[in-house]
Structures are given as C-alpha cells and as structure tokens.
Amino acid sequence: MKKVKYRHSTSRLLLLSVAFFISFSVLGIAQEEASQDAAGEGQEQTDESSGESSEADAAAASDLGDPANGKSLFNSLCAACHKPYSAGIGPALHGVTEKREMDWLYRWIKNSQDLISSGDDQAVAIYEEYNQTAMPAFPQLSDADIDDILAYVEQPKPEPQAAQTGGESGGGDSSGGGVSVNVILAILVFVLVMLLAVLFLVNKTLRNFAQASGVVVPEKPKRKPIWKSFVENQFLVLISAVFGLLVIGWFAYGFFMQVGVDQGYEPIQPIHYSHRIHAGDNQIDCKYCHSSARTSKQAGIPSLNVCMNCHKSISEVAPETATAEYSKEFYDGEIAKLYDAVGWDPAEQDYTGEEKPVKWVRIHNLPDFAYFNHSQHVSVAGVQCQKCHGPIEEMEVVYQDAPLTMGWCINCHRDTKVRMEGNEYYEKIHEELSKKYGVEELTVAQMGGLECAKCHY
C-alpha cells in the first residue's frame, strides 16, 4: 500500500539513479517527447472528430433551432435537474420532441403547474411519475429559445469512442515506447557482447600469430599488489577509516532521521478522489467538504452525504476532465464507487439504504502524543490549507507534502506572526506583550507557542 515519492539518503536509490540517469537519460527524454507528441496528436484528432460530428448533428437538428445558444441556455437553466442523455432529478431530455407535441412542450416549459392544473393527462402523468416534484416555470423563454434548447438536447449522443480512442492511442504509444526501449537495450547488449567476442578472438589470433612467428611476449615484472601497499601505508588506512566511518555515520544519521517521516506518502485510496478536479478545476472551497476544520481539532474526512450534495446530479465527468493518465470512464467508475458506498441507485434516483462506509487510508498521521488543532490554525490564525498540505489543488492523488516533524512545526511557530487584529481575545495580551518585546507584531513563539505542553499532553 505504501508508496514513497522521495525518500532521501538511501544510498541504493542514489546509486541507481546516478547509473540510470547517465545511461538512459538521452533515451528517456526522447521517449517522453515522443509519447507526448503522440498523445497531443490523439487529442487533436478527437477534438476534430467531435467537432465534425457536432456540425453534422447541428445540420440534422437545424429545423429546431440553434444548438449553440441552446447549450448555453440549457446549462444555465436546465442543467441543475436535467441531463440530455440520462435521468437526473428530472427525466432525460433526448428524444423528447418525438414523445411530445411541440406546443405541449412550449406550454409545459413556460409554466408546468398551469398545465397540470388544467388537467392535461400527459402533464399529470409526468407529475405523478416524478413524485409531484414541480418543475419551475420559465416564462422568460420565448418559443425560439425553447427551440434552441431542444435543438441542443436532440443532438445525437456523442460517441464515447472518440475520447476512448484518444486515450487508448496515447496509452498505446507510451507502451510502444516501452517496447522500443527494450529493443534498443537488447540491441545494445547484443552489440556489446559481439564486441567482447571480437576482442577476445582478435587477442587470441594475435597471440597465435606471435607464437607461430616466435615473438616472445615480454612478461610484466610482478609488482606488489596495490592493496598490500595500501594496507602498509598506515596514514592512508587511518584517513580512509575516518572517512569511511564518517560516511557510514552520515548515512546512518540520514536513515534514522527519516524513520517515521513519511513525506511523500501517497497511498492508493479505495476511491480515486481527485483533489485536482474538485479543488483545482472546480475551485470548491476546502472547508466546504472539510467543514470541521473551522471548529474542531480534526479537519475531518467528509461524510459521504456531503459528496452527494453535488454528486446526486453529477454522475459522470465532462469529457474534458479526462487526462492522458485517467480516462473519463475511469472517473465515471470512481463516481459509481461512491454511489455504491453511499447506497445510491442512479437509475431510480433514490437511496437503497445499503451503506458501505469507505475505508480511506489516512495520509497525515501525527503520533498520539502530539496535539494539533485545525480550528486554531484555520479559523483563528487564518493559515491557508496549502501551507501545510502543499498544492492540494494540483494533486491527482493526495500525498504528504510536509515532513510533519516537530522541527517543521517549531520553525513555522518561530516565524509566523499571530493574527490579532479584530480579535478581542488578543487585545490585552497584545498590548502587554508588544510592550515587553518592543514589537508591534508578535510571533507564535512570543505568545508561548514553543512551550512543550501546548502540543504534548
């Protein structure tokens, strides 16, 4: 489960990386570029093909209206409850023009309650089917607007193949890159072996020639082996022993200092939750989900009902969310995992009551003897989450960014100024302490933030 991104000071890693860097850097870089190019091309292709298909669809639906305008109207007014191709709070809209009369649709969209109270059979039937959930009235829409929206929703469902091929072609390319490296490696090894063989043969042949022509190869005078002279030189032995001990000491120290420091710890989670999408792309405030960070010592892993606030209506990601590494299907699958855990039936749009709590792997583990309170830092001090947790909004999978060692805490407490303005609690103590230290702004340390029992009890 445990995967560590950077673990410094392991000699093995160092050696390996040096060796690998030297021998394969050129190859590696070339290969990377190649795969990126390939992925880029794939992406362009997808865009082109989807563009083409949308043009074709637009032509097909042109009798309804302008799908581009319809898209913007749909997204602003309808998307909260409806999706074109699947059921949300309201039914899927694709194909609605075939099921209903246009006039009926105009009336329904402009004021559905009116239509229901007028006793229209179809309207009443729909109203009952959706548990008497009323659709809001949209009197502001003209018939032309409604045409545009319908034109948008009546576009045929874009085939997911396009994105898939893009993803696959990227993947294929990268795996191809892997093969080529192996091939080149094999060739290289082969060439080297051949060279060795040739050398050996040449040497043997030359010796044979010499023997045949009676040339005597002069024997080298036997010298004292170098290790013997090294051992005899006591000064050198001393120096190297001292050096050796220092090196061992250095590595031992490094090894022991990283025990229990899990910087870069990036475990695989039961659900691939992407902070990049949520906090980065969608700019959801951290404290929307981690709400207890404001009031409690624990920031809290959000309960699944918080996820469902949004994911009730977001059952799949937009195609542009997909990356080279993770496809749209992958993300949609992760959302399905959420539904499974929380017991949500997307088809019925209802909870089944079968809950399977998610067992997340905890990343930031403070030992039990260290007391840390989120609300102190988040609410009182106004510290940004990223200060300790790193660029969360860029993390696809969260890893431990800070070392979370005591020295790291203390250093921050030494430098950070306490945010005192407008907080009545600090008024008196600020006045007294700033007089004592002769400064206007006080650090956490000056407030007593370095005392042992502020964190250990």
Next chain:
Amino acid sequence: MSSNKKYWKSVEELNENSSVVETLQQKEFAEEIPVNEFLGDKDSLESSKTSRRDFLKYVGFSTAAASLAACEGPVIKSIPYVVQPERIVPGVANYYASTIADGFDFASVLVKTREGRPIKIENNELSKSKSGVNSRVHASVLSMYDANRVKRPMIEGRNVSWEEFDREVGNALNNVSGDIVLMTQTFASPSTTKLINEFSEKYPNVRHVVYDTVSEDAALNAFQSKFGQRALPNYDFSKAETIVSVGADFLGDWQGGGYDAGYAKGRVPKEGKMSRHIQFESNMSLSGANADKRIPVTPSQQKAVLAALYGYVAGGFSTSNLPAKIDDAVVKAARQLRKAGSGAVVVSGIPDDNAQALVLAINEALGSGVMDTANARMIRQGNSQAVMQAVKDMKSGSVGAVLMAGVNPAYSLPNGEEFAEALANVEVSLAFSMSPDETAKLCKYVAATPHYLESWGDIQYTTSNFSLMQPAIRPLFDTRQFQDCLLKWTDNNQSYHDYIKETWSGNISSWNTALHDGVFGATSPVNVETAEGSGSINVTTAASELVRSAEGEGMELTLYTKPSMGDGQQANNPWLQEMPDPLTRASWDNYLTVSKSDAEALGLENDNDSNGGLNGSYVNVTVDDTTVNNVPVIIQPGQAKGSVGLALGYGKKEGLQKEMQVGVNAYPLYKNLNAVQSVTIEKVSGMHEFACVQLHNTLMGRGDIIKETTLEIFNTRNVSEWNSVPNVSLDHVEKPVTSPEVDMWDGFDRSIGHHFNLSIDLNACTGCGACVIACHAENNVPVVGKSEVRRSRDMHWLRIDRYYSSEDTFINDLDKKENISGLGSSLSEFGELEEPADNPQVVFQPVMCQHCNHAPCETVCPVAATSHGRQGQNQMIYNRCVGTRYCANNCPYKVRRFNWFNYAQNEEFDYHMNNDLGRMVINPDVTVRSRGVMEKCSMCIQKTQKTILDAKREGREIEDGEFQTACSAACDKGAMTFGDINKEGAVIRDRKEDDRMYHLLEYVGTKPNVMYQTKVRNTTEA
C-alpha cells in the same frame, strides 16, 4: 495554634520504634530493585534455560526486528460517517443532561460525549436539588462499558430474540397461578408508577414490592407514620448553624446522600461565622471526620444519646443515664441546638422507628428550618417488611411469578440462600438485569436491560423537583429497559419515551426545555395515595422505648457503605475498586474496623511490610447463626470501643471479572435489613494483605503540611499568629520565605497572559473522592490493580491525604506533664493524657502536582522532559521522558507517578484499558501513557487550552469561571476553585488574598500555583 500539632497518617506512625516509617520517610521508592535476589541465586540462574548466547540472539533479533518494523509505518484507516449526524462534529464534545437513578444513587448529571460515545459525567449546574454527583456517579460511565454485561435476553441460559422472549413471558404470565411479585428498586418515577399500575390492572394478582438494597426503612416508617407519605425529610444543611448527628453519615450515603454540598457551604467561615457540627457515632465516618466535635459512642449508646437529646431539647428532662462524659457532651449539644433556633438540626442514622420518630419530633420542637418535610425526598421507598413477607410467600408456594428489576436479592438479602431456595419454588422467575449476577443466574428468564446512559426515564427527586433521564448513546447490546418491557406486556405499542412525554403533557410547559435542562420543578402528574399520618409511632413513649432497647450486648457491628462502592452495584468498575477509602486509605477491599483497645484485647494485629504494605489479622464475624469467615481487620482510630464496622457491597462473585471479586460479603449479617447487629468476633489464623496507600508518599518527616486553627482564634487573633509565613535564615537573619532576596532563582514576569492557580479549601473539602474519579476519567489515569497499589505504585494524579491529629495541642499535654506533682497526681493525670488513637481529629487534604513556579523536579530532569509554562503549569512531556525518576525523588509533595508497566492493552492489567469496550471511555484529547515514563497532574491543560481556543475563535475575552479543571468542576462542595490569577475580579484572586491562604511546605521555597485555605474548626462551646 497551627504548627504545634502532631499529624500522623497511620497507627504505625505512633509507634516510635517503627523501622518501616523510618524507611518510608527516607526513600521515595521503598522497594529495592531485586537485582541481588535475582542474580544472587546461583541455582536458579544455572537451571535457567536461557543461556548468554540465547540472550544475545534474542537481543540481536529484537533490535533488528524493531528497526525493520520502524521502516514501514502501519497503514491507518479512517472511516468517516456515511451520513454524518447534524450535531456531531468529530473532535468536538457534546453535552446532554441526564439522570442516574440506579436505586442507590440519584443525581442529575451532564454527560460529555465525543463522536457519540459518553466519556465523562459532570455536574449539572442547573440541578437545584444538588443531588450528589459523588464518586460512584462519576464512575458510572465506565460501568456502561462493562464487558461482563448481559448482552441479550436469555431463557434458561439460552440466547433468544426479544420476540421469542415476549411470547414466552407473555404465555407464562397469563398461565401463572398465584401472585405475581414485582420486586423492584426505588424508581421514584411517576411514569413508572403509572405503568406499574397499568400492569397491575392487566394482571390483578400483581404485588409491587419496593426493595432498597441498603434500607432506610426506619426513617421511612417514622415519616409515614407522621405525614402519611412514604418519603424522607429533606435537609438543607447550608442553612444550618448547629448540626447534631447521632450515627448519621449524612456526608456519605445516608438517606440517599447528596447533602455534602449544602453542608460544605455552611462550613466556610463567613463574617466570622460557620456552622458547628457535633457527631455521635461508632464507626469513623466521613461525617465524623468532618465534625468539629466527635464523640465515639457504641450503637446502643447512640440510642440513649438520642433519647437524652430529645429529653433535654423537647421533653423537659434534665438528667440521663449516660456516662458523665457523654452526658456532658449531650447537654452541651442540646444547649447549642436551642441557641441556634431555626438553624439547628438533628439527624440520626439509627435504624429504629422510634429513633427516627424522635428526630422528627426534636427538629419540630427546635423549629428547625433546615429540615423540610413539605418537599420530601422520594428517592428511597423500600419496605423491608414487604420484602421479607414476599420471600416467605415465595417459600410457601403462594407466589406464581417473581419479576425483579434493578435488584439482586440473591446477593444482597441477608437470607440470600433462603431466597435462592424460595426462588426455585416459583414457577416463573424473571430478572431485569444489566449483569449476569447471582439473581440472574437463578432466574429462568433474564431480560437484558440497558445502562442509564442508554435509557429514558423521569425521576421525582423530591415532591416538587423532577429530572429527566435521556440516552446519550444507542444501546450497546440487544437490551430493552424494564419500562419498555412492561409497555409491551400490557399491549401498549408506545415506546417508553413517548409514554413519559404523554405522562407529562400538560404538566410542563416545554418538553424540550425540560430535556435540555435535565431538571424542572412541577407537581407530579401521577397521583400517589397519601393517607393522613397514622401516628402509629407514639413519640411520647418512643424515647423510653428507645432507652429500653438500648441495652446492647457484646460487640456491636454497624454495617456501612463506602463512598467508593456503595451498595455494590458497580463492583465491576475498576475505577471504584481502586479508589482508596477516604478514611482507611485502603482500596480493593472491605474489612472490619476495630478500635485499638478492642484489637489489643482480641489479639488482632495490623503490621506493615518494609515497603509500607499493610497486613491485618483475619476474624470470623458471627451474628446469631450466620458467620462470615476470614474478614480482615483494620485498626481504625476513632472507632468506638465495643463496636466494629464492616462495609457492604463487597464479596460479589457472579458477573464480575476475577480481579474485582474482592472483599467479603457482609450482607448475610444484615439481618432484617438492620444495619446494627450484635456480633461475636473470633480471631482466626493468617494475615491479610491490604492494598493500602496510607503510608505511601508520606510526609517525609515534614509534619507541618496542614494548617488549622479554631474559629475563636481565627476571629480574634492576627493572621500572623495562626497562619504565619515561615521564616528562613539568610546570612543568619530570619526573613520570610516569600521575600525575593531569599530566593535562589530569578523570577519570571508572570503578569502577562493567563496564569492559573488552584485553591483548595480544607474547610469545604469533605474527602468524598469525587475529584479523584473525575481526574481518572478526564486524564486516562490507568488502573493498576491490587498488588501494584500495595507496592506503592498507584497512579492517582490526585490523592486525598487523610491526617489524624490529637484532639488538643501537644502544648496542652506538655504543660500537664510538666505540672504533675507527686505520685497520686501522676497516676491520674498520665491516664488522662490521651491515647492519640482513641478519638483523633481528621483533616482531608487533596494533593496533586503543586505546579511550583520554582519546581525542584524541573531542574533535575536530564532531558528537559518537564518544564514550566508561562501559564503556570509545570509541564510533563511524556514523549521526551526517559524514565530516570529523578523528578519524583526531588518532588517534595510526592505527586509524580511512574508507569512501571504498560497499563493499556496489556493482559497483565486486565482492566478497562485492555478491552475494546472499556477503551471507549478514554478521553481522546489526552495521551495514553506508555511504560517507563513519569506522569502527573497537568492542571487539565487540555481543558484550559480548549477554553482559550474557544474564546479566540469567538473573538472574545474569557469570563471568570470559564477555566475549570476536572477536579474543580467535579467538586460540588466548592472546595476547589480554579482560575486565572491575572484576571481582574476573578474569584481565585480573592482566594489568594484570603487570610486563610497558605502554600504547602512554603519554606521549601517552591512557590506553588496550588494554594490551600487553612482549616478552621468551630470549637466554640455554647
């Protein structure tokens, strides 16, 4: 005045040649490390299978394994809620008002819950009845997490579902021939009363018998005879000026307990006045220990004393048949009572109807405003006669079914064996029980009941004071409360919650407010028949009858309940087992308390091991034909000659973990549920090993740890005479220790920010021990078990030292000795020179870390694991400690505790920290300490830090009173005041300026942040 008294902690110390005392004074850790014992024994060394090579192999392997294990951290899973309840924020505690009503303890409480699990019980400040949140109530939260509970309903030992249980019991009840006896604890619940009436309507042959395990029958009979209602008078001791108690331990569990808070209010001298308390008793009780004047009298003498008191106060007598010394005390008491007028009160614990009738008459004659008979106490309603009759009927076979709720008669009835036989005669036997106890074992049907923290209820505390019980957690097991069962069996589909709500609808304005507050005033919605007082007890003849019955023969035994164990319901609670008795300081045991002269006469001994462990002889105690064997003996200073005492509630076997099966069962001696019995005592061989901490953490030869004075001196003399600051010599000039130039250390500026101080008022402290348990619960203090306590390894962060002292000052004795003239005079006057153990004065002194500003422990720590904070706390950092124990050696107050073992998750210490259920009580804000580190009181820094953080978050100043420690919050007597000394107008500032203020061992110059208020005794005789 104060400094010339000699204090002692145990009888052993009175023996001048005791080597044990000497050793313990010199050494912090009395026991040597048994190296010689171990290495000196050649045979065992050679026979050992572990060779040196093996040893090295193990060491090498474990080192390698440990370092390998350190490389990979464990994977820790976090599981959030699927749907988070709205009110639960992980990491933030919620509080709910509820009420304990287990038939012995009734109190309105606040339950602190974290992430939905109750972790601590606190006082409900709104509770007007001040209903006694004692140590048992504080500990009750742990009893919920008892792994030995009954987990599901059972029929004949077979686990069944509730549906099957209902069906079977329904059939059995419908087909029963004969009476249905419903034997219950006192519920004092209007809804339950109503429900039982409905049950009786469905099954007309139901007979409801209320059984109080520890009976208050006499007082109830007397009250009923006079007022027609089966209740007890209520007392408000805060109004009392003179209190005379004849055998009533009203600071303990007398008549339901909870009187100590009011009492303590009147004990703090205000404007030169405090109450005067005179106690006539045989056992040394908490009340006697707190009394200004205590007269040891045997139980039979108590009767005569009460009769005489009645005579002097109300009957117009002027003489009595009492010995002159006691008679004199009674005369003086009567005089003071009359003088106090409406502030006078007489209470008595004599288990005799006549005596209790006299008490009512005396208080009436005095016009006592302390006693309140209109707003009577409803929390004891048992009827001993009815219980005994029920057992008789069961035996004769006229009873077809017995339903028992909240009681364990097979254990607690004096004729428990007879009851067991009788129960076998009954066709249908059913126990509503939380634990598989003696009774549940005998019953065919066992209905698993929930703990009060999992139940609903309403409690009528007094006639017009009510409180509500609400669950703070879902039932942990498949349990159903008694009332819900009755509802089911009376074909009522309501839940008990709805039933209570319905009962109260119309009687209270808002159910939600009542539930939120936990307490409310109202009139009972359920009418209980009240007859006119029958007057069956004739007061005029009561006195003479009482005197007639006063002729005791032989040794008289008074059975009592300990503040820790009560009636024994919570015997499986390790916190309570380990809590030292306030007077004997013994834990994990009950014992026969014997006076010193009786012990000598009977050849009974107490001696101490070299490590301070106490041993006591065994005796057999016999009442009529019942003998309790092998009762250990403790010589109790102050025990009346000719009397002995024994605590109830011990010796339980069933449903208890093996470690908790301690003590002897005294209930077989509780004949006719009468606490006073005449007994014969016979010494048997063997010595019992006590876990007694009285010689541990001794004064180290520093006897002047207590300061006390009398009210007269306090009022008339200058402070410097009775509470002087000690002088120390600086360059051969005496200077007060508080002056800066005598200080070895440079002081820090402590005027900025918060600076916490704790004040402990020795006048208000009754020694009850609620703070000890509150500290346990708050700070995850481990339970170490009997043998470790005996080795002086108890972990209590807060101990309540009990000091004995002679009645008068040594000066008086000395003067007398000097003035002896001639042989005749010497013979008589030496005899008068008192035997110190006969009737000592007692002082209780809670001692925790004193948080010295110049702390001796801090300077000796080689790794700086203990250091000082700006807020005054002496900080102990467990993760830095390497366990040298230098700090404990250098601490003059002996408050540091060393973790000799890992007490959590260790099979060797199989208490609550060793099972998943018990660990639920652990406070998540406090570290669970590991082996090899020192620990001590932190002044509840987690609580002060939380208060500060809350204020910072809300951007406001902190009000006085917001800062609390677990002990100061638990002390409903107001003996402990905690606060910020730098806060303008804080109460703690007044305490520090108070004349009575002193610091412990002030001349050591440690400048503690804990202060004490000098004990003042009201010795003024009227």
